[in-house]
Amino acid sequence: MKKEYICPILTILKDESTVDFDAMHKLYDRLIEDGISEIALLGSCGEFYAQTFEVCQSLVEDAIKYIDHRTKVLVGANRMDDQLTIKFANKALELGADGILLVGPYYMSCDRAGIITFYNKMAKAIKGDIIIYNYPDRTGYDVNADILLTLLKDNSNIVGIKDTVGDVNHTLNTIKVVNAKFPEFRVYTGYDGNVIDVVKAGGQGVVGGLSNLYSHVCVDLLRNYEAGNDEQVAKEQKTIAEASELLNIVNPFMTLFKYILDQRGIPNNVVALTPSSPMSDEQKQKALSIYDKTI
Numbered sequence: 228m229k230k231e232y233i234c235p236i237l238t239i240l241k242d243e244s245t246v247d248f249d250a251m252h253k254l255y256d257r258l259i260e261d262g263i264s265e266i267a268l269l270g271s272c273g274e275f276y277a278q279t280f281e282v283c284q285s286l287v288e289d290a291i292k293y294i295d296h297r298t299k300v301l302v303g304a305n306r307m308d309d310q311l312t313i314k315f316a317n318k319a320l321e322l323g324a325d326g327i328l329l330v331g332p333y334y335m336s337c338d339r340a341g342i343i344t345f346y347n348k349m350a351k352a353i354k355g356d357i358i359i360y361n362y363p364d365r366t367g368y369d370v371n372a373d374i375l376l377t378l379l380k381d382n383s384n385i386v387g388i389k390d391t392v393g394d395v396n397h398t399l400n401t402i403k404v405v406n407a408k409f410p411e412f413r414v415y416t417g418y419d420g421n422v423i424d425v426v427k428a429g430g431q432g433v434v435g436g437l438s439n440l441y442s443h444v445c446v447d448l449l450r451n452y453e454a455g456n457d458e459q460v461a462k463e464q465k466t467i468a469e470a471s472e473l474l475n476i477v478n479p480f481m482t483l484f485k486y487i488l489d490q491r492g493i494p495n496n497v498v499a500l501t502p503s504s505p506m507s508d509e510q511k512q513k514a515l516s517i518y519d520k521t522i
Contacts, residue, residue: 228411228413228431229264229453230426230431230432230449230452230453231264231265231413231415231431231432231433231449232263232264232422232432232433232435232438232442232445232446232448232449233263233264233265233266233267233301233415233432233433233434233435233438234258234263234265234266234267234434234435234436234438234439234442234445235267235270235271235272235273235434235435235436235438235439236251236254236255236258236266236267236268236270236272236273236439237254237272237273237274237439237481237484237485237488238251238268238269238273238274238278238282238286239251239254239485239488239493239495239498240282240495240496240498240499240500241496241498242496242498243498243500244279244281244282245282246282246285246286246289247495247496248289248293250488250493250494250495251286251289251290251293252293253492253493254439254488254493255290255293255294257442257493258298258438258442259294259297259298261442261443261446262442262446262450263298263438263442263445263446264298264299264432264446265298265299265300265301265325266290266294266298266299266300266301267300267301267302267303267328267434268286268287268290268300268301268302268303269283269286269287269302269303269304269305269328270303270328270360270434271362271365271436272436272439272481272484273286273303274479274481274499274500275303275305276305276333277500277501278500280306280311280315283315284315284318287302287318287319287322287324288322291319291322291323291324292322296323299325299326300323300324300325301324301325301326301327301328301358302316302319302324302326302327302328303327303328303329303330303360304316304319304327304328304329304353305329305330305333307334309345309348309349312329312349313349313352313353316329316349316353316355317352317353317354317355320353320354320355324355325356326355326356326357326358326386327353327355327356327357327358328357328358328360328389328434329346329349329353329357329358329359329360330359330360330361330362330365330366331345331346331359331360331361331366331368331370332345332366333362333365333366333367336367336368337368338368339374342368342370342374343374343377343378346359346370346378346382346385347378347381347382350378350381350382350384350385351382353384355384356384356386356387357382357384357385357386358385358386358387358388358389358413358415359375359378359385359387359388359389360388360389360391360417361388361389361390361391361392362389362391362417363391363392364391369392369397370388371401372400372401372404372405373404375388375401375405375412376404376405376408376409379405379408379409379412386411386412386413387412387413387414387415387431388401388412388413388414388415389415389416389417389434390414390415390416390417391416391417391418392417393418395416395418395421395424395425398414398416398421398425398430399424399425399428399430401414402414402425402428402429402430403428406429413430413431414429414430414431415430415431415432415433415434416430416432416433416434416435417433417434417435418433418435419433419435419436419437419438419445419467419470419471420464420467420468420471421433422435422448422449423448423452423460423464426449426452432449433445436474436480436484437467437470437471437473439484439488440470440473440484440487440488440518440522441466441467441470441521441522444463444466444467444470445467447459447463448460448463448464448467451463466521469517469520469521470517470518470521472517473487473514473517473518476510476513476514476517477503477504477506477510479499479502479503481499481503482497482499482503482504482505482506483506483510483514485497485498485499486506486511486514487514487515487518490515491515491518491522
């Protein structure tokens with residue numbers, strides 16, 4: 228399968244309860260023109276955890292209509308209520324989404340049996356492809372290779388995993404163990420800097436937030452890898468490594484990304500949701516300095 232760079236897109240807002248559709252359309256167009264493989268709505272970068280259900284609905288409806296099959300669309304469907312998650316996921320698929328991104332329970336802790344129970348329930352009720360979002364730092368548990376093998380035996384619509392684990396060896400082990408029995412299963416890293424190691428090992432690619440700002444670099448990185456242009460790959464990996472410093476300026480980083488977009492071509496109100504806090508002038512200056520140096 229062709230390797231993929233998926234953008235977990237920001238949700239650009241006019242205020243806390245209103246999507247800035249004009250800005251979103253400009254960002255969709257930029258990503259599509261640069262050749263991004265797929266756009267993932269309402270992931271962590273999209274602040275799904277803080278959006279109202281009405282914002283989520285309006286964003287998905289507009290995005291699928293506006294993108295109009297120019298690239299694939301993946302929808303993060305998580306709500307705290309299982310039944311609402313299922314309803315939202317199936318509505319997104321009905322509208323034309325290409326798949327659902329689904330993190331496990333992220334407040335209540337659970338053991339192996341609980342993880343399997345959750346994803347079995349979701350897979351049987353959601354009428355389309357599911358990519359599991361494994362993020363142990365946020366959920367408190369790991370959807371590991373052993374759990375995946377159990378889930379895949381009974382759920383053909385679980386087609387991939389976004390493995391957001393900083394140690395790339397975790398993702399490489401998932402590829403080795405799971406793809407040995409399910410070769411079509413798609414393994415993505417959640418870290419931009421790990422993508423080449425992952426695709427070299429047979430993984431599918433990355434769902435990486437830096438593509439909101441560096442889509443041309445990200446897309447070219449995989450194109451050059453597949454073309455065997457090692458020198459250009461090394462250069463683009465260096466750019467991504469340097470750009471990753473943006474993630475350390477403020478946490479969460481979505482306000483910073485929206486600020487850079489505002490200052491460099493996609494005007495917006497730089498609205499980010501709690502727990503994001505306002506940026507200082509020093510942080511803004513540092514962000515633009517890094518961006519301008521690496522772009």
